[in-house]
Amino acid sequence: MSGTSPTGDELVSLLAALASPHRLRILAAVARQRTYVSELARQLQMNRPLLYMHLQKLEAAGLVTGELVTAPDGSSVKYVQAVPFTVALDLDAIALAAQNLTGSGPGAEQEK
């Protein structure tokens, strides 16, 4: 994904995924070190269900990947890892992205 100019919808999803203090902190923690969910919850002092939700959003946006690892002793642990990316954000990028939003053509369609 790095470097590719995303479509408008992708951009919106990406920004929405990042526009949250919790998710920013999660991403930062995960970028620094590969951890598993419960440990991450303890580290960031947040409820696991909440962390799960945020992780799902980050994963849906393609910003992190989860990997369920089953240790030789049978116990399972889910490791989370950050996915590198780069987006240059400025007026030009936005003007470009706004052109290909689903249903945005000048005379495209006015369905609501």
Add this chain to the structure above:
Amino acid sequence: MSGTSPTGDELVSLLAALASPHRLRILAAVARQRTYVSELARQLQMNRPLLYMHLQKLEAAGLVTGELVTAPDGSSVKYVQAVPFTVALDLDAIALAAQNLTGSGPGAEQEK
């Protein structure tokens, strides 16, 4: 603002302001041409009150500036203009921003 690495909170606000198809379209339209509110509403085919709200958010985020111009004949028109900016978005920037979110220090505070 261009080039300066924003604080965590500022980043979140900026991303939140941009994470909306409507606001993206507004910004794109305004970046291309300085227009006034009602004209913009017609151009984008959206209700004015709605446009007003989005403009307020964009203005609060410092992405656009409004200027109420009173023509010599007395009629007032509010012109909206885009504010140039640039933000490089990647894992490093996020890790950096996550460090200075209000209430995020490693052993800062655990008020809930």
Add this chain to the structure above:
DNA sequence: GCCCCCTGTCAGGCAAGTCTGACAGGGGAG
């Protein structure tokens, strides 16, 4: 057996964002 740690999902409550129609008012043109 009991206790501990892990993963995952659920319903429910609360807060915030989104969108709409309607209103009040200023001013010009016919």
Add this chain to the structure above:
DNA sequence: CTCCCCTGTCAGACTTGCCTGACAGGGGGC
């Protein structure tokens, strides 16, 4: 006076997101 265009703001409905406690289940160690 009537019609039109403009700027603002409001309450209300609706949708979405956020967060919590509680649950079901797998597996290990004592």
